[in-house]
Amino acid sequence: DGGITQSPKYLFRKEGQNVTLSCEQNLNHDAMYWYRQDPGQGLRLIYYSQIVNDFQKGDIAEGYSVSREKKESFPLTVTSAQKNPTAFYLCASSIFLEGEQFFGPGTRLTVL
Amino acid sequence: AQSVTQLDSQVPVFEEAPVELRCNYSSSVSVYLFWYVQYPNQGLQLLLKYLSGSTLVKGINGFEAEFNKSQTSFHLRKPSVHISDTAEYFCAVSSANAGGTSYGKLTFGQGTILTVHP
Numbered sequence: 128d129g130g131i132t133q134s135p136k137y138l139f140r141k142e143g144q145n146v147t148l149s150c151e152q153n154l155n156h157d158a159m160y161w162y163r164q165d166p167g168q169g170l171r172l173i174y175y176s177q178i179v180n181d182f183q184k185g186d187i188a189e190g191y192s193v194s195r196e197k198k199e200s201f202p203l204t205v206t207s208a209q210k211n212p213t214a215f216y217l218c219a220s221s222i223f224l225e226g227e228q229f230f231g232p233g234t235r236l237t238v239l
Numbered sequence: 240a241q242s243v244t245q246l247d248s249q250v251p252v253f254e255e256a257p258v259e260l261r262c263n264y265s266s267s268v269s270v271y272l273f274w275y276v277q278y279p280n281q282g283l284q285l286l287l288k289y290l291s292g293s294t295l296v297k298g299i300n301g302f303e304a305e306f307n308k309s310q311t312s313f314h315l316r317k318p319s320v321h322i323s324d325t326a327e328y329f330c331a332v333s334s335a336n337a338g339g340t341s342y343g344k345l346t347f348g349q350g351t352i353l354t355v356h357p
Contacts, residue, residue, distance in 0.1 A: 169349045231282050235280065
């Protein structure tokens, strides 16, 4: 079955540590996205990528970094510079940059 | 710039009752509109979308929405809800580009939690 996988489902980290969230898709989509979800705030765009080796900042990119070395993969690193990293993180993909988006199951990150 | 406002943060209803979840948007250009559903600790699933054509859009699970350009609204409705409809619902908007062919980046509303009581 085609789809988007995110791992791990739950992630705990200590303050000051970097952590990387995985996102993989086998839908052959060109575009991929990372969103952050906080209660009552909807989804906010962190980074997006239109094509391999290219990515753009979204609305809340500070404290995050990404890479896009393969079409199928778009990992997100939450760095120690991110002031309030505890949140639910969602990865999405679309056929092209501005097409209908399909979402992964999410990763819940908790900073202890 | 575009924005989305979901007018109710929580909507409680009884099973088999009708429900309407309200969504208003603002944009200076033509828009495409979406409703997504999210069950607890899961990703988002597309319920329906408006791209063009008929302003009444039918989606999955018996939901429908009506695009009202003059009122800049895209309210989601279901005539009879089930316990299994309990979830959070998100309205999203994207703007057509100059060529009118692509969706544009999605802007989401804050979400409406629908709780269906027996």
